[in-house]
């Protein structure tokens with residue numbers, strides 16, 4: 001534990017870790033083979049400069065915090081220990097040095113800088129990690145402002161409260177926990193323009209239409225890790241809306257992964273009522289198909305997974321649960337399919353009077 005982070009990372013055998021470290025501290029050394037093309041010297045130093053800038057823009061600790069990582073205890077020198085976000089970790093083995101913007105895990109032996117972390121965490125290549133980070137650092141402050149704006153609107157507009165009530169969302173805790181907001185339709189553009197965002201940026205982010213209107217108008221808003229989900233409260237518009245780009249991983253996964261039993265639901269309104277009923281071990285896949293990252297998250301350790309997918313008339317939720325159940329069986333995961341009554345999803349189950357005890361019984365009745 002007394003070994004300095006620097007030495008531990010240097011002792012790493014992985015080429016990529018070492019190079020990430022080197023590039024943090026000695027930009028002149030060992031970077032060449034990372035470049036995607038055989039760049040000439042001029043381009044190479046340009047690239048290196050851009051990488052250094054990117055890393056300066058994204059302090060590792062800030063990025064980790066945004067991924068829901070929380071330090072468990074403080075060490076000397078301003079360093080922190082916490083659970084490793086790269087695998088199932090039961091006692092903190094993940095060391096973060098905010099000053100150097102480096103991490104090292106005593107459990108899995110991996111370490112490096114913010115780019116290396118993004119590669120490992122999102123399971124992507126080096127260039128993909130760079131574009132994820134670039135996108136993140138451009139979009140994050142903007143989305144933060146947008147979410148704050150929508151959260152204020154939620155409490156000012158009656159129609160939003162009425163809709164939430166219809167969907168069974170009553171407790172202020174769940175609204176706070178999920179940071180739910182409402183896009184009433186006016187004012188977003190002028191608010192963001194005042195904050196200094198040019199309309200072209202807002203349009204290319206998908207937040208406003210070509211004509212300058214809020215693209216989420218009359219939708220309940222749920223912030224995701226680097227996207228926004230908007231549910232239309234009227235039938236006049238398509239029900240679901242996301243910004244261009246990935247939906248990301250499982251919803252609030254870092255808060256859930258420590259549980260040995262995890263409930264997976266399809267939609268955020270399902271999530272809200274299940275969480276509100278007291279089940280804290282719930283996550284959401286935003287649809288009945290898991291993307292590669294979500295699947296990998298679910299399989300990152302041994303656990304029982306309850307698939308509480310829609311029991312809809314066309315059977316798509318149940319057949320998705322069945323095929324996912326088969327895929328999960330091949331991993332270290334024990335899947336269970338939750339037998340919701342015909343025609344129900346978890347949201348309608350609770351809205352129509354189901355309670356926590358009845359839902360618990362469904363979980364107990366779930367079969368592989």
Ligand SMILES: [Zn+2]
Nearest residue numbers: 084105107108
């Ligand atoms: Zn680890």
